Amino acid sequence: MTRTLDETSGGDTTARKGPKPITVGHRKNFVQLGVYIFILVPFAALIAAVPLAWGWGLTWVDVILAFVFFYFTGHGVTIGYHRYFTHGSFKAKRPLKIFLAIAGSMAMQGPPIIWVADHRRHHAFSDKEGDPHSPWLYGTGPVALTKGFWHAHMGWVFDRSLTNKERFAPDLLADKDIVRVNNTFAIWTALSLGLPALLGGLITWSWWGALTAFFWAGLVRIAILHHVTWSTNSICHMIGDRPFVSRDKAANVWPLAILSFGESWHNLHHAxxxxxxxxxxxxxxxxxxxxxxxxxxxxxxxxxxxPTPARLAKISAGAEA
Structure with missing residues (x-):
């Protein structure tokens, strides 16, 4: 009989009588290879960026394109993937819904349905067993927290187990528009890397301009955005202020506020x-x-x-008591 985790109690229960399992199967080998490529190649570019920027290979065209694509795709994640598709913070008209799904996909953090399923699972089991990226799963000692930080920041991305989309994202599976964007993720990935190169080449009218734009506004931009997003999972669950009541260790980390587009006010979000x-x-x-x-x-x-005064008062009371 299949065993799973009970979302409410955190204990074991049977899948036959309880909720659907939180994970189903594992990534196929070619998908796992793609994960390594899309994570490690931009990361390698980020490491190479320092010596490359020192003497050559960075122009104002690259900086502007990187800035534009960073904010465009980053807000696609925070507004689209996160606040809209995951949490239903607002309702959008169909053209904007599709636009946000595409913009989020171009951040190269995974297709929308998988991203949403993972994040809803995170909230269901936040900082407990079942949370895909809690830094507190290994203990509270220095070694355990170091291991936990690595896991929460990017180690969890390489886990081959798949969050159960039928359990955590049934609404998106039933949305034909989102399924279509989800299934064409490779196209949006190609656009995210190709458009900066195309624009850089056209603006400078050179192959070199296309290459440097691909590097800075493509690979480096994606790597920085990855680590900003992952910092919300790791840093914002370890240190910071907690003025509101939440059932986990989510905290506000103000230095990340601008780069994360407001996501690092994480304590309020979990409250x-x-x-x-x-x-x-x-x-x-x-x-x-x-x-x-x-x-x-x-x-x-x-x-x-x-937010309204009544909403804020409800989650502030315990913190101020």
């Missing part, structure tokens, strides 16, 4: 996951929330779950 704004206090920059606000003003989204 109130469906809230469309994570940086709710004065001075807490949250560019994702600001863009959602613009979408609402243009009528592209509605039913936005903004």
């Amino acid at each position: 109130d996951p469906t809230c469309a704004r994570h940086g709710v206090r004065k001075g807490q920059i949250d560019t994702s929330a600001r863009i959602i606000w613009f979408f609402e003003k243009f009528g592209w989204v509605h039913s936005v779950r903004w």
Whole structure:
């Protein structure tokens, strides 16, 4: 009889009587190879970026293209993958829904359905057994936390077990638009790498301009965005402020706020996951929330779950007691 984890108690239960299992099968060998390529190649480019930037190979065209694609694809993850598809912080019209799914896919962090399933599983078992990327799974000693940090930051990406999409993302599996974007992930990956190179070549009218744009606005940009996103999983579950009540160790880490587009106000997010704004206090920059606000003003989204005094009071009471 198949065994699984009970989402509510954290104990063992039978799949026959309890919820569906949290994982189903493993990645195929060619998919696992793709994971290694898409993670390690941009990371190698990031390491090579320092000596390359010192004397040659970086122009203002590369910087501007990298900045544009970093913010475009990054907000595709934070607004689209995270706040919309995972948590339903607002409702979007169909063209914007498809656009956000494509923009998130171009961050090269995985197809939308897999990303959402993993993240919903993270919230269901946050910092407990079953969480795919908690830094606290190995203990609290120095060695255990070092191992936990590596696992939470990027080690978990190489785990071949697959989160059960039928359990954690049935709504997206039933959405034909999202399934279509999900199944064409390779196209969006190619665009994410190819468009910077194409634009760099056309702007400079040279093959060298295409090559440097591919390197900086393609590979290096993707690597930096990967590590910013993973820092929310690792750093923001280890250190920082916890002004709101959550059932885990999610914390606010202000130095990451701008690079993470507001995602590092992580304590509020875990205290109130469906809230469309994570940086709710004065001075807490949250560019994702600001863009959602613009979408609402243009009528592209509605039913936005903004923070209200009542919502904030509900999750602040215990922290202030």
